[in-house]
Amino acid sequence: MKRYNKHIFICENKREEEHLRGCCALKGSTEIRAQFKARLKELGLNMDVRANGAGCLDACEFGVSIVIYPEQIWYGGVTNNDVEEIIQSHIINDKPVERLKITHPRYNKDASKD
Numbered sequence: 001m002k003r004y005n006k007h008i009f010i011c012e013n014k015r016e017e018e019h020l021r022g023c024c025a026l027k028g029s030t031e032i033r034a035q036f037k038a039r040l041k042e043l044g045l046n047m048d049v050r051a052n053g054a055g056c057l058d059a060c061e062f063g064v065s066i067v068i069y070p071e072q073i074w075y076g077g078v079t080n081n082d083v084e085e086i087i088q089s090h091i092i093n094d095k096p097v098e099r100l101k102i103t104h105p106r107y108n109k110d111a112s113k114d
Contacts, residue, residue, distance in 0.1 A: 005048045006091055007069045008036055010078075013056040024063035028080065029053070032064055035083045040091075049091055062102050074107035075100040 010033040011024040036051035059065035062076025
């Protein structure tokens with residue numbers, strides 16, 4: 001039996017401000033993780049869904065980047081304003097938020113086969 005139905009990894013990687021690929025931490029990822037955790041707890045989902053801070057997810061140029069398992073859906077440019085939509089649409093209703101998905105071919109590979 002699996003411990004969590006879904007697992008959200010939020011990149012909290014730190015790089016210098018002038019780095020070419022960017023830095024999720026400087027774009028507010030720590031606050032986004034905290035908001036995910038608080039909202040999941042408020043909704044009583046924290047026993048089935050885990051939100052974790054992660055080191056570099058190798059998607060910094062799309063930051064703040066997150067990935068949700070088991071679906072392996074990658075999101076980029078996530079802000080605090082997107083957290084509720086991700087929870088309601090993806091976490092609760094299993095419908096990924098298309099406008100936030102990273103469309104680069106290295107990510108969401110199954111979607112590019114359509």
